[in-house]
Amino acid sequence: MDGPPTSSSHGSVAADVPDQGETSGHQSDTPSLRTLNPKLEEIHKEVESDRKEMHNVQLEIPKTEIDDLNHKLTEAIRVNSQLVSQNKFLQKDLDRTKGDLEKVNLDLEECKSRLSRKMSNALTENNTQITDLSDSNRPSKLGEKHSELYDNEWTDAFEELVKKYETDESAIKTLLAILKDVHTFCEVKSAEQSKQLRQVACMWNEELERESYTLQTPVKEFRKYTAELGVQAVRKDYYETEKTKNLEFFSKSKKRKYIDGCLKLCWLMNVQDPPVIFADAAAPNSDFNTVLYKPYTCSGSHVDYVV
Structure with missing residues (x-):
């Protein structure tokens, strides 16, 4: 009974040991x-x-x-x-x-x-047919200012004078005489200013001044553009003249305003180129020129007196 198992056990061990053929196979792969x-x-x-x-x-x-x-x-x-x-x-x-x-x-x-x-x-130059429209004091505008002077200051001064004089004509002639006198004064002052400006430009050298015809136009233009500034100086000079500074007539308010208006108008007229002038007064009983004049209180064909 003990024999076969032992035999089997030896068989198992023998099976685990490789045979010669297998060992030779592995060695052949190396x-x-x-x-x-x-x-x-x-x-x-x-x-x-x-x-x-x-x-x-x-x-x-x-x-x-x-x-x-x-x-x-x-x-x-x-x-x-x-x-x-x-x-x-x-x-x-x-x-x-x-x-x-x-x-x-x-x-x-x-x-x-x-x-x-x-x-x-x-x-x-000296051509009244051509007007500088940019000039606010051109002749047509001065004509309008003259009409305004007559409608306002002249009327107020006349109302004061007529109380002093017996007739309207006497008061009217006085006012006309003032206008003429002022215009003459402004003519003189205008000529003086023009000469003085040329003298300044030429440094008071008389020889240069005689040849300073090229300054004529610049001087005229300067006077035209500074005309409004010159009014005060002209007015001051006029009231310092012997015939006006001691007279009560020139100190009255309404009359003084009329004279001031005349001074301004006449100065602006004289600094124009050429100067603006008043027409010669028509003689009494002469034909009435409707181009130069207009009726005062009544119409007619002949002049009685100039206002």
Whole structure:
């Protein structure tokens, strides 16, 4: 009974030990692996070589491109610098040209202005047919101011004078005499001012003053444009004359306003070029000229007296 199990046990152990044939088979595989190892190493070396070569190529290509780009950038900077310099030069040249053009335009405008003034002066010099419409004291406007003086200040002064005189005609003749006297005074003052302006321009050099015909037009224009300023000085001089400063007549308010109005009107008339004048008074019983006069209180064909 104990025999078979022992036999089986020995059989199991014997089965675990490889036979001679199997051992020989494993030993026959070993030379094949050793033969493959050198080939693998060779392949590995080739792969490493190719990898290094590819790495070098990758490094060389970007460097070449960078150098090319740097060269192009340097060239672009150089060209840009040249263009900036050229632009600055052209800008300076343009500014200089603009300045020259502006100066030429100013000179041209000045020439046009001088030519226009000369042509205007040539046309208007002592020519009553051509009127400067920009002048607020042109003859037509002075005519309107004369009518306003008659309607206002003259009427108020007449109402005061008529109380003193026996007739209206006496008061009217007094007011007319004042107007004539003021006009004569302004004629004298106007001539004095014109001479004084030429003297100032020539520095009181009599020889230059005699040859100062070129100042004639500028002096006339100056007097015309400063006429309103001169009214106060003329008025002051008139009231300081011997015939007026001590007379009570000239201190009355309404009469004084009439004289002030006459002074302003007559001064503005005398600074015109040519001066504006009053027509000669019509003689009594002469034909009534409707172009120069208008009726006072009644109409008729002959003049009684001038207002």
